Every structure is written in C-alpha cells, then in structure tokens.
Amino acid sequence: xxxxTQTPKFQVLKTGQSMTLQCAQxxxxxxxxxxxxxxxxxxxxxxxxVGAGITDQGEVPNGYNVSRSTTEDFPLRLLSAAPxxxxxxxxxxxxxxxxxxxxxxxxGTRLTVL
Amino acid sequence: xxxxxxxxQYQHVQEGEDFTTYCNSSTTLSNIQWYKQRPGGHPVFLIQxxxxxxxxxxxxxxxxxxxxxxxxxxxxxxTQTTDVGTYFCAGADNFNKFYFGSGTKLxxxx
Numbered sequence: 001x002x003x004x005t006q007t008p009k010f011q012v013l014k015t016g017q018s019m020t021l022q023c024a025q026x027x028x029x030x031x032x033x034x035x036x037x038x039x040x041x042x043x044x045x046x047x048x049x050v051g052a053g054i055t056d057q058g059e060v061p062n063g064y065n066v067s068r069s070t071t072e073d074f075p076l077r078l079l080s081a082a083p084x085x086x087x088x089x090x091x092x093x094x095x096x097x098x099x100x101x102x103x104x105x106x107x108g109t110r111l112t113v114l
Numbered sequence: 115x116x117x118x119x120x121x122x123q124y125q126h127v128q129e130g131e132d133f134t135t136y137c138n139s140s141t142t143l144s145n146i147q148w149y150k151q152r153p154g155g156h157p158v159f160l161i162q163x164x165x166x167x168x169x170x171x172x173x174x175x176x177x178x179x180x181x182x183x184x185x186x187x188x189x190x191x192x193t194q195t196t197d198v199g200t201y202f203c204a205g206a207d208n209f210n211k212f213y214f215g216s217g218t219k220l221x222x223x224x
Contacts, residue, residue, distance in 0.1 A: 031210065040123070042202055042214040043157065050210055058211065090156060096210070103147070103204075103212070105156040 001026050004106035006091050012112045013081040021076040021109050023091030030096040032074040033058070033103070034066065036087040043090065049074055050096055081113045118205045120215030128223050133190040135218035137203035146179055146186045147204045147212070157202060160188075193222045 007022045025032065033048035035058075045058030049068040063085060065077040074093075078085060088110050092103040117140040127133055137146065145164045149157035161170055163179035163186060170177045176189045186203055200217040207213070 033212075035214070040216060042120070042216040043204075044214070045212060048210060056210075059213065092157075100162060102159040102162065103149075103157075104159070108156050 003027065004091055004093050004104050006089075006106035006109050008109060009107065010110050012114065013078075014114055015082060017081050019078050019081065021078075021089055021091075021111075023074045023076065023106060024072050025074075025093040025104070026072065027093060027095075027104065028071060029093040029104075030071070031101065031103075032068065032091065032093045034064070034074070034076045035090045035092065036060065036085075037090060037108075038087050046076065046089075078111075083113045085111065086113045087111060118203060118213045118215045120203055120218055122218055123216065124219045124221070126221045126223065127193050129195060130192050133193050133197070133220055135188050135201050135203075135220075137186045137188075137205070137215050139184045139205045139213075141207060142183050143205040144183075144208055145206050146183075147206075148177060148186075148188055149202045149204065150199050151202065151217070152199045155199075190220075193220070195222050195224050198222050 004025045030051045034046040035043040037043045044060045047066040049055045055066050088108050090108050091106040094101040094103045119138045147162045148160040151157045161177050167181045168179040174191045178187045200219045202217045203215045204212045
C-alpha cells in the first residue's frame with residue numbers, strides 16, 4: 001500500500017493564480033481531510049469529507065474548494081491564490097470509527113504564493 | 115469556537131531527563147489524539163484517548179485524558195535523542211472534526 005500520496009511536493013504560484021493540490025489514498029478510508037500548517041500554529045483543518053459525495057468545512061475554509069467524487073481522491077482547489085495561503089498543506093485519511101480513527105498523513109505540499 | 119491550547123511551545127532537555135507537554139481545550143472533547151512530527155516530516159499518530167480519566171502507556175510514553183475530558187498530557191520518561199520532534203495534541207468535538215494544538219517542540223541534547 002502506498003498510503004496517502006500528495007502531489008506536487010512543492011509549488012510556487014503568483015497571486016491570483018488557481019491550482020489543485022492532489023491527494024489520494026489506497027486504504028479504503030471513508031474519512032479524508034485537508035490541513036494547513038503555519039509556523040507556530042499547529043495544523044488547522046480546512047475541509048473534510050466522511051465519504052464520497054459528502055464534504056464539510058473545517059476551521060479555515062475560505063479561499064479553498066473541495067470535492068469527493070471517489071473514496072480514493074480528495075483534491076483541494078485554490079481558487080485565486082493569495083500570499084496568505086503560503087503554507088504547508090497536509091492531506092490525511094482515516095476510517096470512520098468512533099472508537100479508533102488514527103489519521104494517516106501524506107508527505108505534504110509546500111506552497112509559496114508570491 | 116473550539117480552541118486547543120498546548121504548552122510549553124519549546125522544551126530543551128538533557129538526554130535522560132523527563133519531558134511533559136500539556137493540552138487544554140475550551141470545551142469538552144469526544145476524544146484526543148497525539149501526534150509526533152519530525153523536522154521536515156509529516157505528523158505520525160501516536161495514540162488516541164477516548165474515556166474520561168484514561169491513562170495509556172507506550173514504553174517510555176504515558177498519555178492521560180482528564181476527568182472532565184478537557185485536558186490531556188504526554189509524559190516521556192528518560193528522553194532519548196530519538197524523541198526529538200514536535201508533539202501535537204488534536205482534540206475532536208465530534209469524531210470527525212479535529213482541532214490541533216500549536217505543538218511542543220522537543221530538543222534533546224546528548
């Protein structure tokens with residue numbers, strides 16, 4: 001199993017550009033989520049999904065869109081990039097189980113917006 | 115809104131000393147998870163606590179969940195250089211939405 005994969009690893013954008021960060025998992029996990037990590041601020045939840053066709057907003061959803069058409073994939077779209085979106089983005093997945101839902105994180109995408 | 119605070123922000127210890135990081139929530143949590151992130155890496159799951167007052171051990175690591183399910187701690191006995199990294203707690207107000215603390219960065223001097 002590859003686990004959780006993310007592409008690209010690094011990306012530089014200009015203000016106003018749009019792009020999609022890709023995330024895929026091969027563990028048949030129902031739950032997938034996107035976080036951003038900024039220095040000294042831990043990880044903040046952007047959007048999450050509890051299954052194909054179902055998405056919901058996290059703590060910091062503005063400026064980002066998601067969709068979940070399959071169990072495996074959960075892309076994150078930046079509609080019009082801003083310098084404030086410079087961050088490290090992590091995708092995570094886990095089974096939906098109230099008693100045990102370890103989150104498996106991908107390697108991250110380091111995004112710089114100029 | 116939900117807030118999870120974590121202290122201290124940094125901890126420098128001599129190898130062999132103990133280390134503790136604390137996590138506090140403004141609201142009651144359904145569960146709490148702990149993660150470790152090595153420099154340049156991604157968070158790796160350590161443990162999940164669900165029950166009020168729960169205590170779990172993993173070798174030199176001891177995790178506690180408070181009676182009111184609003185606070186948690188991670189204690190490492192006799193630190194080793196392999197313990198270096200940032201430790202995060204993540205609390206959930208339901209089982210699907212997690213709020214991470216800001217992390218405690220541990221440095222261990224040999």
